[in-house]
Amino acid sequence: MTLKSFLAAGAFVAASAVAMPAIAGETLDAVRDRGELRCGVNTGLAGFSNPDSEGNWQGLDVDVCKAIAASILGDADAVSYTPLTAQQRFTALQSGEVDVLSRNTTWTLTRDTSLGLHFAPITFYDGQGFMVRKELGVESVHDLDGATICVQPGTTTELNLADFFRANEMDFEPVVIEDFEEVNAAYFAGRCDAYTTDSSGLASVRSTAPDPTAHMILPEIISKEPLGPAVRQGDDEFFNIVKWVVYALIEAEEYGVNSENLEEMRETSENPGIKRLLGAEPGMGEHLDLEEDWAYNAIEAVGNYGEIFERNVGPDTDLGLERGINGLWTDGGLMYAMPVR
Amino acid sequence: MTVPTGVETNRTGVAALWHDPQARSIIYQAVALGLVILAGWYLFSNTLQNLEERNISTGFGFLDRSAGFSISESLVSYEASDTYGRAFLVGLLNTLQVALLGIILATILGTIVGILRLSTNWLVAKLASAYVEILRNIPVLLQLFVWYGVITITLPSPRQAFEPMPGVFLSNRGFMIPAPVDDPVHGYMGIALLLAILLSLALRAWARRRQNRTGLQFPVFPCSLAMILALPIIAWMVGGAPVVFELPILEGFNFQGGITLSPEFGALLLGLTTYTSAFIAEIVRGGILGVDHGQTEAAASLGLRRVRVLRFIVLPQALRLIVPPTTSQYLNLTKNSSLAVAIGYPDLVSVGNTTLNQTGQAIEAVTIFMTVYLSFSLAISVFMNWYNSRIALVER
Numbered sequence: 038m039t040l041k042s043f044l045a046a047g048a049f050v051a052a053s054a055v056a057m058p059a060i061a062g063e064t065l066d067a068v069r070d071r072g073e074l075r076c077g078v079n080t081g082l083a084g085f086s087n088p089d090s091e092g093n094w095q096g097l098d099v100d101v102c103k104a105i106a107a108s109i110l111g112d113a114d115a116v117s118y119t120p121l122t123a124q125q126r127f128t129a130l131q132s133g134e135v136d137v138l139s140r141n142t143t144w145t146l147t148r149d150t151s152l153g154l155h156f157a158p159i160t161f162y163d164g165q166g167f168m169v170r171k172e173l174g175v176e177s178v179h180d181l182d183g184a185t186i187c188v189q190p191g192t193t194t195e196l197n198l199a200d201f202f203r204a205n206e207m208d209f210e211p212v213v214i215e216d217f218e219e220v221n222a223a224y225f226a227g228r229c230d231a232y233t234t235d236s237s238g239l240a241s242v243r244s245t246a247p248d249p250t251a252h253m254i255l256p257e258i259i260s261k262e263p264l265g266p267a268v269r270q271g272d273d274e275f276f277n278i279v280k281w282v283v284y285a286l287i288e289a290e291e292y293g294v295n296s297e298n299l300e301e302m303r304e305t306s307e308n309p310g311i312k313r314l315l316g317a318e319p320g321m322g323e324h325l326d327l328e329e330d331w332a333y334n335a336i337e338a339v340g341n342y343g344e345i346f347e348r349n350v351g352p353d354t355d356l357g358l359e360r361g362i363n364g365l366w367t368d369g370g371l372m373y374a375m376p377v378r
Numbered sequence: 379m380t381v382p383t384g385v386e387t388n389r390t391g392v393a394a395l396w397h398d399p400q401a402r403s404i405i406y407q408a409v410a411l412g413l414v415i416l417a418g419w420y421l422f423s424n425t426l427q428n429l430e431e432r433n434i435s436t437g438f439g440f441l442d443r444s445a446g447f448s449i450s451e452s453l454v455s456y457e458a459s460d461t462y463g464r465a466f467l468v469g470l471l472n473t474l475q476v477a478l479l480g481i482i483l484a485t486i487l488g489t490i491v492g493i494l495r496l497s498t499n500w501l502v503a504k505l506a507s508a509y510v511e512i513l514r515n516i517p518v519l520l521q522l523f524v525w526y527g528v529i530t531i532t533l534p535s536p537r538q539a540f541e542p543m544p545g546v547f548l549s550n551r552g553f554m555i556p557a558p559v560d561d562p563v564h565g566y567m568g569i570a571l572l573l574a575i576l577l578s579l580a581l582r583a584w585a586r587r588r589q590n591r592t593g594l595q596f597p598v599f600p601c602s603l604a605m606i607l608a609l610p611i612i613a614w615m616v617g618g619a620p621v622v623f624e625l626p627i628l629e630g631f632n633f634q635g636g637i638t639l640s641p642e643f644g645a646l647l648l649g650l651t652t653y654t655s656a657f658i659a660e661i662v663r664g665g666i667l668g669v670d671h672g673q674t675e676a677a678a679s680l681g682l683r684r685v686r687v688l689r690f691i692v693l694p695q696a697l698r699l700i701v702p703p704t705t706s707q708y709l710n711l712t713k714n715s716s717l718a719v720a721i722g723y724p725d726l727v728s729v730g731n732t733t734l735n736q737t738g739q740a741i742e743a744v745t746i747f748m749t750v751y752l753s754f755s756l757a758i759s760v761f762m763n764w765y766n767s768r769i770a771l772v773e774r
Contacts, residue, residue: 124735131432152738153432183630185551190732199448199458211448212642214722215731223722226530227550228641230631270433
């Protein structure tokens with residue numbers, strides 16, 4: 038892993054040296070010429086981006102990549118996935134190794150301003166939690182004074198952890214391991230009393246435990262972790278596309294458009310909002326420099342936001358997460374699409 | 379076969395310079411150097427320009443900012459509110475610690491195994507061979523994972539920790555031993571030890587002079603050893619023989635107090651030491667075999683005992699062959715310590731990678747890595763080269 042991050046840094050240096058300055062529209066043209074979208078994803082996080090037994094990438098973050106590819110190229114499979122560790126992800130995006138980073142990445146001020154990134158709308162509102170073995174008898178985060186805690190480096194998680202214990206005047210000993218599989222193994226082996234990451238990640242890690250019922254997720258959430266796709270600064274056209282594809286997925290759910298009634302809706306719906314969204318009333322695609330069926334293709338490929346959520350992380354999956362704050366604003370959640378008009 | 383030689387001699391100015399081999403070679407070198415500098419400047423300025431265009435911040439100003447992350451083990455005091463610069467220092471010292479200890483242990487272990495491989499006892503020699511062949515042919519990263527797995531999976535949790543001796547605990551949180559509580563007597567013991575070492579050196583010089591003058595020998599080694607052991611003990615007894623130890627006590631989740639050797643540090647030290655010792659063993663074996671057998675026979679026929687043959691005849695000649703390749707093993711060990719990141723020991727690269735990711739300043743962080751490892755390696759080289767020239771055979 039060290040070698041990889043070194044290579045990534047090296048590639049970044051090399052690419053910075055030779056690449057021409059970014060021009061608006063450059064990324065879109067490159068994707069079209071290549072006939073393929075390059076998407077940076079997690080190396081393996083069940084429910085978000087994880088290869089299945091046949092090697093096909095699955096998950097919420099992966100579906101966002103598919104939706105973007107379907108909007109631009111009309112083919113949701115025209116995506117090449119680059120699995121990235123927490124450490125490699127920004128350099129990979131900055132150096133142009135990937136077009137879009139869809140890898141459960143938290144939107145923060147520092148990242149937005151000093152890394153040359155733009156964050157597209159949030160696709161998952163997460164928060165940092167803790168998982169412990171039930172046998173410890175720990176009921177709350179406030180019982181963790183003096184605990185050894187496993188954490189991955191280079192994440193906001195690591196900073197929140199230090200902040201939280203400092204603010205509550207508690208001590209802890211971090212065990213910081215870069216590789217996701219290794220840090221999980223260290224926790225399961227009992228090297229740490231607790232494991233911390235985003236609560237969706239905890240559910241995902243717990244589902245891979247030898248005995249998932251032996252572990253419990255503590256009730257407290259200690260941070261805000263808005264996760265969304267990111268693109269490079271300096272290419273506003275591509276940024277717009279990523280932004281509006283995500284909004285289109287959410288707006289589709291608001292209108293009740295899904296992957297099954299999609300065709301029927303386009304033919305028969307009299308609702309001007311739906312007609313604009315699905316391209317029955319032209320104009321929207323032209324503004325984005327895309328075909329008029331851009332949103333239609335995206336929804337056809339992966340469904341609306343609600344379908345994506347249910348399929349990957351919802352109650353019927355191994356992760357078993359409720360919609361909660363990831364519900365539509367009309368249901369008391371935070372998902373609110375800017376109007377497609 | 380008549381050659382018009384006049385043409386050669388009549389050239390003037392640039393042409394003459396061009397046909398002068400020495401001048402020409404200088405011109406070639408100057409041009410090559412110029413191209414290298416130009417390429418370097420191009421890369422540097424282009425990188426800066428691109429970073430600026432992509433709104434990525436540059437410079438080392440981030441070292442003064444608060445780091446905000448915790449580090450599990452540190453030789454100097456460190457808190458999450460300290461700066462990135464201090465975090466780098468912590469990582470650097472951790473790297474130094476594991477590299478120095480690793481070099482010392484690998485040298486001792488490697489020398490023993492190397493000599494054992496030459497043993498006339500079949501079983502011992504074969505065991506030593508197996509040790510060398512297994513360890514040096516498996517990538518060190520895998521060995522680190524194995525050691526780390528062995529420590530964290532096979533050892534019990536702190537509540538069921540092994541207690542081989544009172545106050546000594548072994549669990550998957552590490553190896554805990556009692557720490558002596560600070561006492562002024564410790565200072566006197568240190569002074570006594572220093573005194574003993576100085577006295578031993580003086581004794582050695584005196585014994586050598588006496589042997590040169592009279593031919594009489596003096597048992598320097600046993601006397602020195604006795605002094606080095608006895609003087610601090612006497613100081614300790616005179617000081618009232620304080621025996622106050624801070625015992626590690628299971629409190630809450632983990633042991634508090636005492637000295638802790640973490641599983642990460644243990645696994646890294648074990649992995650680097652055994653891996654490098656296998657190479658050093660081969661170098662030592664090669665060095666000893668490289669000394670002509672006639673030398674040993676000649677020494678034996680002079681009536682020297684086996685230990686003396688090794689000490690005065692074989693070793694000085696073998697060291698000449700051993701030191702240079704061992705230097706490169708030391709360099710390898712130091713560089714391999716950067717694999718710590720895989721098992722969570724907070725070395726320079728581990729801390730630096732976290733910093734790199736929090737600040738996004740990849741070029742600066744990697745520059746720091748390279749500078750530090752380059753300085754370490756050059757320092758080791760300089761020291762070993764000095765040692766090598768010191769032990770070189772002096773021809774009389």
